[in-house]
Amino acid sequence: MQRVHLISLGCPKNRVDSEVMVGKLQSGPFQLVDGPEDADVIVVNTCSFIQPATEESIETVVEMGKLKASGSAKKLVVTGCMVQRYGKSLEDELPEVDHFLGTGEYHRIDEVLSGQSGQRSYVDTPVYLHDERTARPNSWAKHSAYLKISEGCDHKCAFCIIPQLRGTMRSRSVASLVVEAERLAAEGVVELNLISQDSTAYGRDLSDGSDLGKLLRSLAKVDGIRWIRLHYAYPIGLPESLLRAVAEEEKVVKYLDMPLQHASGRMLKAMRRGVTREGQERILERVRRFVPDIAVRTTFIVGFPGETDADFAELMGFVEREKFARVGVFTYFREDGTPAALLPDQVEDKVKIERQKQLMSLQKAISKQRHREMVKQTFDVLIDGPSKESEFLLSGRLASQAPDVDGQVYLQSPPEDARAGQIRPVRIRRASAYDLVGEIVG
Numbered sequence: 001m002q003r004v005h006l007i008s009l010g011c012p013k014n015r016v017d018s019e020v021m022v023g024k025l026q027s028g029p030f031q032l033v034d035g036p037e038d039a040d041v042i043v044v045n046t047c048s049f050i051q052p053a054t055e056e057s058i059e060t061v062v063e064m065g066k067l068k069a070s071g072s073a074k075k076l077v078v079t080g081c082m083v084q085r086y087g088k089s090l091e092d093e094l095p096e097v098d099h100f101l102g103t104g105e106y107h108r109i110d111e112v113l114s115g116q117s118g119q120r121s122y123v124d125t126p127v128y129l130h131d132e133r134t135a136r137p138n139s140w141a142k143h144s145a146y147l148k149i150s151e152g153c154d155h156k157c158a159f160c161i162i163p164q165l166r167g168t169m170r171s172r173s174v175a176s177l178v179v180e181a182e183r184l185a186a187e188g189v190v191e192l193n194l195i196s197q198d199s200t201a202y203g204r205d206l207s208d209g210s211d212l213g214k215l216l217r218s219l220a221k222v223d224g225i226r227w228i229r230l231h232y233a234y235p236i237g238l239p240e241s242l243l244r245a246v247a248e249e250e251k252v253v254k255y256l257d258m259p260l261q262h263a264s265g266r267m268l269k270a271m272r273r274g275v276t277r278e279g280q281e282r283i284l285e286r287v288r289r290f291v292p293d294i295a296v297r298t299t300f301i302v303g304f305p306g307e308t309d310a311d312f313a314e315l316m317g318f319v320e321r322e323k324f325a326r327v328g329v330f331t332y333f334r335e336d337g338t339p340a341a342l343l344p345d346q347v348e349d350k351v352k353i354e355r356q357k358q359l360m361s362l363q364k365a366i367s368k369q370r371h372r373e374m375v376k377q378t379f380d381v382l383i384d385g386p387s388k389e390s391e392f393l394l395s396g397r398l399a400s401q402a403p404d405v406d407g408q409v410y411l412q413s414p415p416e417d418a419r420a421g422q423i424r425p426v427r428i429r430r431a432s433a434y435d436l437v438g439e440i441v442g
Contacts, residue, residue, distance in 0.1 A: 001031045002113060005039035007064070008139075009057055010047025012195050012231075012404075014080060015139065016148045017106050018045045021079070023135030024110040036067055041075045041113055045106070046082035048165065051333040057082045065096035075099075077113070079106045081165045085337070087123045103166055104128045126152065126167035132179035141384065143421030144191040144403055145184045149177060149215065153197040155234065157261075158272045158340040159301065159332065162197055171202050174210050174218050185224030190421055191382060192219065192228045193402060200234040200242075213241020220251040226423060227382065229402055231257040235283050236275050243290035253399035255325075256287060257297045263318030264311035267304055270343070277314070284322060295325035295400035302359060303332040303352030305343035312355050319362055325370065326406050327363040329356050364433045371431035378427045378441060381409050385420035394418060396426070398436075407434040415440055 004025055008018035021043065022032060036042050042064045046057035061078055068076045077099045083090060084102040091100070099112050099119075104126030111117060129151050130136065138145045150171040153163050181192060194215075196202065203210035212230070219228055228251050230242075235258050246252050262268050265277045275283070287294060300315060319327065331352040334341050379398055387393035387410055394411040401407055409426060411418070418424065418440055430437040 001029050002040045003031050003033045003038060004041045004043060004113070005033050005036045006043040006045065007036070007060060008045045009060060010045075010049065010053055010081065012146045012193070013148060013197070014045055014047055016136070016146050016195070017080065017103070019136045019139050020130050020134055021045070021106055021109045022137055022139070024107060025113070026137065027135060028110045028114065030110070030113065036064060037072050039073050041077065042067065042073050043077045043079060043109065046078060046080040048080075048082040048085045049162065050330075050335065054082055054085075061094060061097065065094070068096060075113070077101065077109070079109070083121075083123060084126065084165045085161065088121050091121060102126065107134075126165075127170070129170050129172060131172060132176040132183070136180075138184060138187060138189065140403070141420065142188045143382070144193070144384070145189045146193050146195050147177060147181060147184070147219075148172075148196060149194050149199065150196040150202050154201065155198060155274075156272055156339075158270060158343070159261075159304065159335065159338055161335050161338055164337060166197055169198060169201050169205055171205050171210070173206065173208075174203075174215050177215060178218050178222060181219050181222045181225060185222050188224075188421060190224060190226045190423070191403075192225055193231060194219075194228065195231045197232065198234045199230055199232045200237050200239075211239045211241050213239055213245045216242065216245040216252050217249060220245075220249045226251060227399060228252045229255050229257075229399075231402065233258045235260060235280060236273075238283065238287070240290075243287060246294065247291045254291050254294045255297070255400050255402070256291075256294055257402065258283075258287075259299045261299065261301050262304065262311075262315055263300075264307075264314045267307055267311050267315075270306055270340075271301075271304060272339070277318075296322075297326035297328075297402070297406065298324055299328040299330060300359065301330050301332050302355040303347040303349075305332070305340055305347065306345040307332075307347055307355075312358075316359060316362060319359065319366070323366050323370070324363070325400055326367070327359075328405070329359045329363070331356050368431070368433040371433065371436055374428045374436065375431050376428065378425050379438075380423050381411070381426040381438070381440075383411070383418060383420050383422045383424060384408075387411075396424075407436070409436045409438055412437060412439045 047053040102123035105122040381396040387395040
């Protein structure tokens with residue numbers, strides 16, 4: 001038995017890939033161990049979406065290489081986006097690595113570790129897509145899981161390297177996703193978080209009429225699943241079937257993660273987003289017309305090449321007016337291989353950071369006001385388990401709070417029967433900008 005330790009970096013989509021690798025290894029002569037110092041083989045699943053992610057990946061690989069050099073591990077394998085991005089050039093840059101697997105080759109991990117091939121690098125155009133037959137242990141929480149509905153992206157945003165890393169759009173079938181959801185529900189999962197690179201485009205590459213609405217309604221029929229949440233919905237082309245499903249299906253939570261990236265028409269055009277400022281406003285109006293109480297989460301990029309004070313002021317005004325439930329703000333990173341890297345008028349780092357602070361400060365005030373309005377009201381909360389802040393508290397989330405990114409609800413004086421995976425009514429007692437405090441009632 002080879003002892004294997006796997007490190008997963010980056011987004012939830014990468015985490016699902018790591019779970020697929022674990023499933024592959026569990027069916028072979030491998031034993032998963034908790035610490036790299038106890039492993040014969042160390043696997044690092046890397047991220048390379050933006051510069052800081054690439055730097056973290058390299059630092060992790062180098063650190064694991066030192067463990068291998070000290071004799072604690074005999075083999076080091078690197079997989080994922082960084083491998084796909086830089087290809088065989090990594091062979092010379094990272095001589096301590098024994099094998100490299102790209103984003104379309106990670107399912108070969110058991111074959112590589114079993115020594116069935118002497119090849120060092122496996123990097124090709126990504127076409128692999130796991131399905132319901134793929135063993136994938138849920139590593140998040142017993143009651144909550146990610147469900148990857150598609151892979152790849154067909155958009156050509158100027159700042160984004162994802163199509164190069166993940167390939168073209170390819171959707172899983174509704175039937176495949178329902179079978180996997182049923183398996184997860186049988187294991188105790190009550191919350192599904194649907195993820196992809198572009199969820200809005202789900203089903204467009206299939207010939208059976210599948211779209212997000214059909215998928216959501218099918219998943220809502222799975223016994224045991226109680227909350228279904230959609231992430232990464234590109235704003236253009238939101239199907240009406242999706243909005244009707246969110247409005248009508250009790251299990252589909254009234255939440256939409258829809259990255260908008262900017263509000264200035266100039267910036268949207270430069271970013272190649274395919275939508276105008278007015279178009280975004282119409283999209284948001286349409287979403288809220290179908291689902292008036294929906295929580296919209298979005299992300300913005302500040303400091304994109306050519307962004308002026310006027311562009312940023314327009315973005316600030318947009319956020320002030322729309323009053324989103326959740327907002328993430330990223331500073332632009334000049335990524336090699338993207339069209340934006342070649343643009344003139346690159347913005348200074350200090351300007352980017354200052355704009356990020358200003359926009360986050362504005363959103364913090366908006367979030368705080370939204371949360372204050374919830375005090376003394378009662379909401380359903382999914383209990384996640386003991387709080388990391390105190391062993392005497394439980395923590396959970398509202399339907400409008402996605403795991404890991406949207407804050408928590410801290411539960412005071414929890415009853416003895418309260419446990420992870422339950423959805424319980426909670427009366428909100430206190431509110432901050434990002435988190436809430438309440439107590440279970442009834």
